[in-house]
Amino acid sequence: MRDFAALGLAAALAASPDPAAKPVAKAESLVQAEPPPFSEGIFPCSACHADQKNPEHRELAFHDEQQSVLAHGERWCLDCHDLDDRDRLRLASGVRVPFTESYKLCGQCHGDKLRDWRVGVHGKRVGRWDGQKTYFLCVNCHDPHSPRFKGVVTVEVGGKKTTRYTAERIRPEPRPKRPEEMAR
Amino acid sequence: MSGVLGFVRGSARLVFTGGRSYRIWMATLVAMIAVGVVGYSHQARLGLIATNMRDQVSWAFYIGNFTFLVGVAAAAVLLVIPAYVYQWKPLKEVAVLGELLAISALTMCLLFILVDMGRPDRFLHIAPLLGTPNWPRSMLTWDALVLNLYLAVNLVVVLYLLYKTYRGKAPDKLIFLTLVLLSIPVAISTHTVTAFLYNGMAARPYWNASILAPRFIASAFCSGPAVMIVLFKALRRTNELPIKDEAIWKIAELMAYAMFLNLFLLGAELFKEYYSATEHLLYTQYFWQGIGEHRTLVPYAWLSLACSVTAFFLFLVPLTRKNNVTLVLGCFLIWAGVYIEKGMGLIIPGMTPDTLGEIYEYSPSLTEWSVAVGVFGIGFMVFTVLVKIAVPILVGTFRADPSAGAAPSSLPAGSSAA
Amino acid sequence: MSARLPVLPDADAPGSGPDAPEATLDPSRRNFMKTASAGAALAALSACGLDVEDVFRKHFKELSRDELAKVLARVEKRNLEKFGKVTTVGAEGPRAGVQFGYGLDLSRCIGCRRCVYACVRENNQSRERPQIHWIRVLEMDKERGVDLAHAEQYYEPATVPRDGKFYMPVQCQHCENPPCVKACPTQATWKEPDGIVVIDYDWCIGCRCCMSACPYGARHFNWATPNLPAEELNPDQHYLGNRPRPKGVVEKCTFCIQRTRKGLYPACTEICPVGARKFGNLLDPESEIRKVMEMKRVFILKEELATHPQFFYFYAT
Numbered sequence: 001m002r003d004f005a006a007l008g009l010a011a012a013l014a015a016s017p018d019p020a021a022k023p024v025a026k027a028e029s030l031v032q033a034e035p036p037p038f039s040e041g042i043f044p045c046s047a048c049h050a051d052q053k054n055p056e057h058r059e060l061a062f063h064d065e066q067q068s069v070l071a072h073g074e075r076w077c078l079d080c081h082d083l084d085d086r087d088r089l090r091l092a093s094g095v096r097v098p099f100t101e102s103y104k105l106c107g108q109c110h111g112d113k114l115r116d117w118r119v120g121v122h123g124k125r126v127g128r129w130d131g132q133k134t135y136f137l138c139v140n141c142h143d144p145h146s147p148r149f150k151g152v153v154t155v156e157v158g159g160k161k162t163t164r165y166t167a168e169r170i171r172p173e174p175r176p177k178r179p180e181e182m183a184r
Numbered sequence: 185m186s187g188v189l190g191f192v193r194g195s196a197r198l199v200f201t202g203g204r205s206y207r208i209w210m211a212t213l214v215a216m217i218a219v220g221v222v223g224y225s226h227q228a229r230l231g232l233i234a235t236n237m238r239d240q241v242s243w244a245f246y247i248g249n250f251t252f253l254v255g256v257a258a259a260a261v262l263l264v265i266p267a268y269v270y271q272w273k274p275l276k277e278v279a280v281l282g283e284l285l286a287i288s289a290l291t292m293c294l295l296f297i298l299v300d301m302g303r304p305d306r307f308l309h310i311a312p313l314l315g316t317p318n319w320p321r322s323m324l325t326w327d328a329l330v331l332n333l334y335l336a337v338n339l340v341v342v343l344y345l346l347y348k349t350y351r352g353k354a355p356d357k358l359i360f361l362t363l364v365l366l367s368i369p370v371a372i373s374t375h376t377v378t379a380f381l382y383n384g385m386a387a388r389p390y391w392n393a394s395i396l397a398p399r400f401i402a403s404a405f406c407s408g409p410a411v412m413i414v415l416f417k418a419l420r421r422t423n424e425l426p427i428k429d430e431a432i433w434k435i436a437e438l439m440a441y442a443m444f445l446n447l448f449l450l451g452a453e454l455f456k457e458y459y460s461a462t463e464h465l466l467y468t469q470y471f472w473q474g475i476g477e478h479r480t481l482v483p484y485a486w487l488s489l490a491c492s493v494t495a496f497f498l499f500l501v502p503l504t505r506k507n508n509v510t511l512v513l514g515c516f517l518i519w520a521g522v523y524i525e526k527g528m529g530l531i532i533p534g535m536t537p538d539t540l541g542e543i544y545e546y547s548p549s550l551t552e553w554s555v556a557v558g559v560f561g562i563g564f565m566v567f568t569v570l571v572k573i574a575v576p577i578l579v580g581t582f583r584a585d586p587s588a589g590a591a592p593s594s595l596p597a598g599s600s601a602a
Numbered sequence: 603m604s605a606r607l608p609v610l611p612d613a614d615a616p617g618s619g620p621d622a623p624e625a626t627l628d629p630s631r632r633n634f635m636k637t638a639s640a641g642a643a644l645a646a647l648s649a650c651g652l653d654v655e656d657v658f659r660k661h662f663k664e665l666s667r668d669e670l671a672k673v674l675a676r677v678e679k680r681n682l683e684k685f686g687k688v689t690t691v692g693a694e695g696p697r698a699g700v701q702f703g704y705g706l707d708l709s710r711c712i713g714c715r716r717c718v719y720a721c722v723r724e725n726n727q728s729r730e731r732p733q734i735h736w737i738r739v740l741e742m743d744k745e746r747g748v749d750l751a752h753a754e755q756y757y758e759p760a761t762v763p764r765d766g767k768f769y770m771p772v773q774c775q776h777c778e779n780p781p782c783v784k785a786c787p788t789q790a791t792w793k794e795p796d797g798i799v800v801i802d803y804d805w806c807i808g809c810r811c812c813m814s815a816c817p818y819g820a821r822h823f824n825w826a827t828p829n830l831p832a833e834e835l836n837p838d839q840h841y842l843g844n845r846p847r848p849k850g851v852v853e854k855c856t857f858c859i860q861r862t863r864k865g866l867y868p869a870c871t872e873i874c875p876v877g878a879r880k881f882g883n884l885l886d887p888e889s890e891i892r893k894v895m896e897m898k899r900v901f902i903l904k905e906e907l908a909t910h911p912q913f914f915y916f917y918a919t
Contacts, residue, residue: 120880121880121918125867129882152876170712171762
């Protein structure tokens with residue numbers, strides 16, 4: 001309740017718009033955050049996969065890091081990775097999307113997460129509440145091969161800071177001091 | 185002007201002369217005050233971190249003492265009502281001493297608030313005109329108002345009565361009675377407002393009970409006059425003031441009824457907490473049983489109850505009420521019982537567990553004890569000085585003109601000291 | 603912003619100190635007493651770390667534009683003296699059409715406490731003796747749900763979250779009906795038009811009525827002079843926000859008033875690694891917080907106390 005009667009110029013100042021403040025943005029600009037880095041030398045995938053066309057569901061001799069954690073239900077590599085164009089991902093409809101739009105792929109099954117993420121309810125956003133925001137991709141926090149969240153870490157990609165998922169959980173910051181410990 | 189000067193000089197002479205026990209008493213008080221000064225300068229330098237108060241228990245020993253002493257101040261009413269409303273002569277002679285106690289207690293109250301504040305240098309921020317008091321929404325502004333008003337009324341009444349009597353004149357009945365009768369609702373309101381200060385905090389379920397204000401009044405009435413009884417007995421012993429047994433016994437009897445009410449209200453609270461057994465029971469439980477291994481206050485809870493119940497019976501039964509030894513014992517017991525119940529027994533359980541369920545077991549630090557000792561030293565010093573001046577005036581040995589008013593004329597014109 | 607400070611009267615000049623105690627003193631002695639006591643008063647004030655102009659100041663809401671500029675300049679000067687760093691202390695007012703709201707996703711919070719320490723760095727809290735955290739993270743059992751009596755604040759596992767536990771951070775709820783504002787005897791704390799409940803640290807008398815009145819344990823006291831290393835001082839400050847506080851006053855979360863009134867997210871919202879924190883303008887239908895309220899079921903703490911917090915907890919999943 002604002003029950004203190006406004007007195008003097010200071011109150012008038014408070015009511016009038018601050019000259020330094022920016023107007024509330026009508027159309028927010030959303031900037032994508034830097035995606036997490038690929039493993040060294042992995043991209044472009046077509047460098048190795050130019051003519052590998054075996055679609056059979058099998059255990060691979062390479063990509064151990066992803067295979068060992070693959071915990072994505074009944075899925076396997078080629079459910080998401082396109083057989084013909086390994087530099088892109090494949091939606092269920094057959095449409096190919098670049099890695100920067102990987103959320104479209106995740107959103108096929110995780111529709112409620114996509115819906116929430118689109119309006120900023122799910123996932124992280126930084127920047128301005130009244131203007132430009134940077135949003136993070138699913139893969140900034142979730143390993144697409146083992147999506148259940150474990151931890152994240154800040155990394156630098158081409159001079160830009162972004163986040164990358166980790167396989168280990170996060171270590172908490174120190175606990176607060178108890179009142180008995182306060183004077184020490 | 186010379187009249188006032190003579191009054192001041194005479195008073196100073198009275199204060200600085202006395203027998204051996206008086207000197208020892210005053211020396212003790214000076215030592216207590218010195219301890220307080222040392223403690224407070226340590227606290228002023230370090231900050232309130234010198235106490236054991238923390239965010240989890242942010243009001244404690246100082247505020248507990250303050251609460252108890254507001255009750256003591258309000259208890260002067262227990263003398264004033266029979267004396268001036270019911271015109272009961274035996275108490276009329278000595279009612280003013282109750283007002284002296286009120287002044288001393290109020291001094292201690294204001295000092296305890298001052299030592300508890302983080303920024304006592306900014307106390308003017310609460311004053312009207314100079315500051316911005318959050319009146320009427322903040323209960324503390326009401327508390328500041330009524331406490332200072334009660335102090336002012338008592339000071340005016342006492343100074344007026346004593347000075348007039350000193351000059352051998354009778355105080356103007358109209359002015360005097362108006363002020364005295366005004367002091368009754370003001371006294372009740374001081375303690376009610378202090379109760380409301382805690383009562384109004386929805387965040388503290390232990391305090392947020394309608395029963396708090398009645399409990400405060402009941403416990404005030406049964407504890408404050410205990411000091412008066414002890415004082416009256418001491419004054420009688422030194423033959424300074426002929427106080428009738430009736431007066432003393434009547435006070436003790438009224439205290440017994442107040443204590444009954446106090447115990448009844450306590451029982452009502454305990455029933456509600458233990459029978460309904462909501463999560464709010466935790467605070468009461470912390471005080472009387474402890475929670476898990478947290479049991480610091482439990483011995484004090486039961487000690488307080490034992491003292492209060494014993495004192496109740498000592499005052500209720502005429503045999504023990506009229507016996508010197510048991511009466512004085514009852515006074516000490518009732519003081520101890522209510523001191524614990526109203527001081528630490530009200531503030532600490534109100535904050536333990538804290539608002540987010542954390543239990544921090546508080547007990548006062550050495551600094552808090554020292555400062556409290558100092559404040560009590562100042563309070564008792566004020567009381568001693570006032571009584572040392574007042575009694576000779578009431579008895580008739582301290583007068584402006586020694587020839588006039590040799591007989592005791594401590595009462596308004598028209599009544600006689602039988 | 604940096605106005606010249608008015609020159610304080612010379613201690614040797616005839617001052618306005620208390621009058622000579624006795625009429626019997628001769629005139630020269632009386633003058634000496636006057637100036638000596640004025641000098642003593644000034645010396646005493648400055649020895650206690652007090653500025654004469656601070657003592658005779660008006661309430662923040664009563665300050666004129668010029669007076670406010672002087673006050674801010676004084677704070678900047680004090681910062682420079684104490685920390686040896688140049689700081690900017692602003693007093694940006696609220697924007698029209700803005701009501702801040704906060705959302706906290708309990709299904710996401712992992713109890714990592716990054717928010718706690720980001721807040722400490724952003725808002726210049728005392729690091730130790732006393733250690734002040736504006737955010738308290740409570741660990742509770744999933745089986746019991748929100749049960750404050752069994753909450754644990756001092757958890758220190760190797761990694762978070764612990765199995766079977768969930769985490770609930772608590773900070774100032776910026777209530778619509780704040781009991782702290784009601785209880786404060788000097789109006790040192792009040793609710794701003796954009797919803798932020800603020801404290802003027804130079805008006806607070808340290809009585810701690812507000813701390814007793816707050817049902818959320820959100821208010822914290824400077825039990826001693828704050829310990830803030832100069833190299834960790836955040837120089838971008840707001841008068842009602844993150845400027846360094848003196849001993850003996852209350853402080854609490856201000857929704858990072860120095861950031862949010864410039865359109866930025868609070869520090870806790872930005873640092874949260876899992877995006878559990880949502881902040882925005884409740885009056886903007888496109889804001890995240892409005893979306894949260896439309897799409898999820900929000901609840902508030904201690905609803906029965908009718909404080910109407912603007913801090914909404916929800917479970918996204």
